[in-house]
Amino acid sequence: MDNLNIGLIGYGYIGQVHTIAYKSLPILTPFFKDKYNMSLVVSRKLENTKDLGWGNLYSDVDEIPRESNLDIVDICTPNFLHYEQGKKFMNKGVNIYCEKPIALNYREALDMANLAEDKGLITQAALVYRFMPAIAKAKAIVESGSLGEIISFRGELLHSSYLNPEREMNWRLRKEQSGGGAIVDLGVHIVDTLMFILGDNKIKTVNARTNTIIKERPDGNSKTLSKVDVDDWGLIILQLENESIGTIEVSKVNYNPNSNFHIDIYGKGGYLSISDKDPYNPVFSSFTGENEKDVYKEINENKYVKYLNSIYPTAKMSMGPMIDMHAASLSNMLYNTIEGKIIHKETPTFKESLKSQKIIDLSYESSSKNEE
DSSP: OOOOOEEEEEEHHHHHHHHHHHHHHHHHOOOTTTTTTEEEEOOSOOGGGSSOOEEEEEESSSOOOOOOOOOEEEEEHHHHHHHHHHHHHHTTTOEEEEEESSSSSSSHHHHHHHHHHTTTTOEEEEEEGGHHHHHHHHHHHHHHHHTTTTEEEEEEOOOOOOOOOTTTEEEEEEEEHOOSSIIIIIIHHHHHHHHHTTTOOEEEEEEEEEESSEEOOOOOOOEEEEEEOSOOOEEEEEEEEEEEEEEEEEEOOOOOOTTTTEEEEEEEEEEEEEEETTOOOEEEOOOOOOOOHHHHEEETTHHHHHHHHHHHHOOOOOHHHHHOOOHHHHHHHOOOOOOOOOOTTOOOOHHHHHHHHHHHHHHHHHHHHHHO
């Protein structure tokens, strides 16, 4: 197979993260050397994209020539552009890697997933926590039965990125462009991760509350303040079919120097904890007296765990959990595209991402009802 031609659409913060990953992959995984071309990038600020390895530079998607022969388009634009841009390239037969959420709501996401399926395309949403080894090992522990029946769980992803009230308005703070606030931007990661780990433990009910702590922000260079119409804090309460209950807290205005991403799961057989402080291993403690060393030995033989050990940067090569997860996630997309099929069922395809998108939509519906 000829080298894959990759086009990056959008070069803000997350586009830069993806660029670092593409530049690093041939070093981290020698298999990828000479397997793909960083063919083109689309950015409103072309001066920021020069001399970074991208072949052709464009300021608008419509400038891309028909003969570009792209194999993968990587969409890193604001949320409200994902739907139209994704459909545009899928209709041309191009495989799509898209930042989360893949659309503003479940209806649009379903439309994209159906189009991808109709066209027989490889797709993947950037639900990157699925590619953290600690998450894969936690899932394997739950699947092994060592944790027993789930009693309760909690997840949190807390940022202070918008705690400064002087931070200016941007598309993330406008519902029409973002689809929501903290629950969309951060909650989708925790929701997807918990659903991924819990597997067959289906969600029965969704209840949520949201809040906008900083209600107005400076609007660009003007001295005027604009209303923020999305949440910067959210709480989701999920009940599983076995009646166990868990919570998800997300925030863009919580300062905590000791924690960012954290999940605790309590079962009748023990306790399981995952944190970005150790992206390689979860903490498992057995209540039943099961030999924990035997459990770890078993999960290290899990097929998906072994796969992630081969694509996730080692501790010595780590660029930090954020870039490491994106690098592993993009590796997975490249492997799937080279093979022309989804190799591992754990891949967050567009169809698979519908599960978390549905919970996000239900969370906002619940929050609206609770505020009435």
